[in-house]
Amino acid sequence: MGDRTFGYSAQVKPFLWVFIVVTPLEVLLVELIVPWFWLRAVLLVFGVVGALLLGWQIWMLSKFKHSVDDEYLWLRYAREFEYRIPLAVIENVTQGTTSRTLHRTRSVVDGTLVLEISGSTNVSLRLSEPQAVDLGRRGAHDVTEVEFWTDDPGGMVRALRK
Template sequence: MGVRSFGYSAQVRPFLWVFLVLTPLEILLVDLLVPWFWLRAVLLVFGLLSGLLLGWMLWMLYKFKHEIDDEHLWLRYAREFEYRIPLAAIESVTQGMTSWSLNKTRSVVDGTLVLEISNSTNVSVRLNEPQEIDLGRRGVHEVTKIEFWTDSPDEMVRALRK
């Protein structure tokens, strides 16, 4: 089967591009409006850093996508996290939009790992055996279900059902 990649950032990428395009305009306006050289220099550094961070985030969202290989489903969000779920542990896969208001890219709610993008998920994976998920400072949790967002839920569901 090989490795298949699935993006998840189509909802947030336009906003990042808008800010990336506006950053040079912001730097120019600050240079024209602020009379003190030392403050202009400090704000220029911050503006350049913010442009670099936005560019880095766009690249990370593009490079680190969800993937399915012959043995695992890899769920990612940039370099923030990466979860490996054995395909053998997947009992069922369904597609459907679910709204959340967790305001976190990853959370565990009642045994469900929620990987939301813009407060939504569109693929649900039920596991036939609990998997341990490490949320860093929020601890290790056992999950029996995973809900996540992908830009192409139809293709993801088809690939997981094979």
């Protein structure tokens, strides 16, 4: 997975844990309020499945981190996407928080690949040559800049400047 890994989910994980903790309380409340067994059973199944999905999301965010190896910067978001950027095309790396609030984990805006967490990015890359990025149904784009979030922006910048 690379020589150095960098998390990106420290802002998101607390909210996911809150929902996992609240789910049993919700199931208990449904048991007390809803008089029909069949509806309680259905809502119990939905509650358990929801908690399992939240747990799976937390695990995926912890397992699939950004990483830097000898040749590439790997940018990831759980299993949703993974982009590989050759270190040789990274012209400039800067640290600084920007807020775009695009309401998507990945977007291309004016030739910039934006991978935001909670509406923010904190590391910016300028590339020496365009890189192709496939956004699935939103099409393929050539990008010359990348903005993304990492929990350790200083460490990421140091790793990319070596």
